[in-house]
Amino acid sequence: MSAFTTLVARDIRLAARSGGGAALALGFFALVATLVPLGIGADLNVLARVAGGVLWVGAVLAALLSLDRLFQGDYEDGSLDVIALSPLSLESVSLAKMLAHFLSTGLPLTLVSPLLALLFNLPAPATLTLFLSLLIGTPAVSAVGAIGASLTLSLKRGGLILPLLILPLLAPAVIFGSGAVSATLMGQSAMGGGDGLWLLLAFSAAACLLSPFAAAASVRLNLSS
DSSP: OHHHHHHHHHHHHHHHTTTTTTHHHHHHHHHHHHHHHHHHHOOHHHHHHHHHHHHHHHHHHHTTTTTTHHHHHHHHHHHHHHHSSSSHHHHHHHHHHHHHHOOOOOIIHHHHHHHHHGTTOOHHHHHHHHHHHHHHHHHHHHHHHHHHHHHTTTTTHHOOOOOHHHHHGGHHHHHHHHHHHHHHHOOOOOTOOOHHHHHHHHHHHHHHHHHHHHHHHHHHHHHHO
């Protein structure tokens, strides 16, 4: 457990130093949330209806900015070989990197989402649902992204292929998350959000449970080749 927490803390520090952590993701997220209302216009009802989808897509795209460095940096400088030889299993290493990515990127995006929801005139109950959906769903973004990052580990321009690999896999998270916000807008309770939040929770749990094994298998294959 000490090695696991040390690896998580190390990756968070590296993300902050490389500029690929919260600052870059939050800047991109804020730009998307600012530009879309300018393009759509001043109709507050329309803005509220599209808020869930726009903010969810913006959060996913913002999280993608740093996913390509999840394993790449350690692979290039040889640190990944050393980590693979440590007592910590590659499955635990993959889980640690997923957790570090969520804490450095997904969680800050979730915390800032209520402020950006004000730009879309989103009511308080729907804003709460948006916050809950991002809190539940962004771990899935990190988990699925870890699989894509491990698959493109040995490619020189893997960062260009990574979004094409994982964006289709993240479509359920966007659909369920934005659907929960839309359900709240139509009068369902903020804590309910229709079936969207429950489906999102199931998707996120499955992704977080299965992704460490898939990512570890891909990393192991890349290291042995």
